Amino acid sequence: MPSPIISVSDVRKSYGRGQNRFDALRGVSFDIAEGESVAIIGKSGSGKSTLMHTLALLDAPTSGTIALEGVDTRTLTGGRLNRTRNRTFGFVFQQFFLTANASVLENVILPMKIAGVGRAERKRRGMAALEQLDLADKAKNKAVNLSGGQKQRAVIARALVNNPRIIFADEPTGNLDSNTGAIVEDILFGLNRENGITLIIVTHDEDLAARCDRRLVIRDGVLVEDSRPNDPDASTTSAPHGRHGSPEVAA
Template sequence: MTDDSREPFRGGTGTVADFLASFDGDVDAAIAALRAHHGGTPPVARVPRRPRRERSGDHIITVSDLRKTYKMGRQKVSALGGVSLEIDRGEFVALTGASGSGKSTLLQIIGGLDKPSGGTVLVDGVDIGRLGDAKLSRFRNRTIGFVFQFFYLQPFLRLATNTEVPGMFARTPRKQRRAQALSLIEEVGLSDRSRHLPREMSGGQMQRAAIARALLNQPAVLLADEPTGNLDSATGASIIELFERIRDEFGTTIVIVTHDDDLALRADRTIRLSDGVIVAQDVVA
């Protein structure tokens, strides 16, 4: 076991022990000095933005005049008021906006988890609004992967089996889906956790596991709703990098809903919503 107190101190010269010694071992005073040195709070490492990709014009998602109204008692509440947008194959897009702006509703309708009150959604050339429940379920399982804020891993299944679940619904042969699951587990950096239960993993590891599961059926589109919402900044940064690697290596189209400015900045394009309509497109968050 290494002695971290003898590691070089990155905030100045000498070691951590030397720095603490200058405050007679008073850790609180040392932390206060660090905060003062850094303008009040210690610096948070940010993932530098990569160059934005040029749009290809090959639309994999086309949304036209999308409307969604909910009934709340005798009142009708408009969640989406005529949204139109196009997302290209292989593009990484962030949907942003304040709570109640309609971004999560838009994501759910694109993913076929909710039905619109009006308008159309084409995903990979299919008008998903025209599909019956059985056909829509098969289409989602084959074409769209979902990642949510709360992971939704089965608590009684080990990681490898959790990752296989979409393949079970797709009737993928057991040997094939296990091989795919283990390959994806390695891809997201969890090879040493394949036999662990969710409770034996950290939040970041569970989110990586959820991403591996979402990719099992090789979906053309990956939809993520607040994927870093329950993670600390360092773990969230690693999830950002994982999304980018998935897009680069698999050519997956990624659409995320996020309040995280750092995550939005990493996307190729940001679409901002307010009160159920798009107020800005093709912008840097």
């Protein structure tokens, strides 16, 4: 069996000290295989967003380990940590985080600027991502002038330009009407199935979670359920490899 793309072992995360200490995660352990679609679900304050932030290396656990393709992420610091996040992960957030008065293309190519990709290649890959999301005709528009659904598609295009192995989506349809949300869901799951991108979605939406291969339920910082709603008798799910090649953690 191939090594999991993410392996989580007894991860704990606490904030504050003494009487003010709050344990957001209390000993969470699981593996995620490459190509899985995984929903992390739980009520507000359950620890699901904290878990996503630690998985995405945006925050460090207080104790325990997170391995990215066999590499202990505690060994990733400084520039190596930043490069790993930039090259390995794509992010889709509910709040969009677009620069309002910059063009759609300028927003989409930002991760490549951070990665040091040349101008011509940035434009080529940025336009290709916009084409894939049916937004090429909006490339020169200011982001502020997009509809909610167009903004979320621009965010997905931005997540794709560095060819990520994993996409983290935090309530990706939370600010969208049901029809537009369904379109965005279809795009994300299409990328998962057709390109082999591992999809990790944080949500409280049971219908969205049911579309995933697997659901992890967090309650009071504890993993209380790890199930596969679409294949309840299976203990493992084979992961597609798509366009992604051998494991790589940025050096």
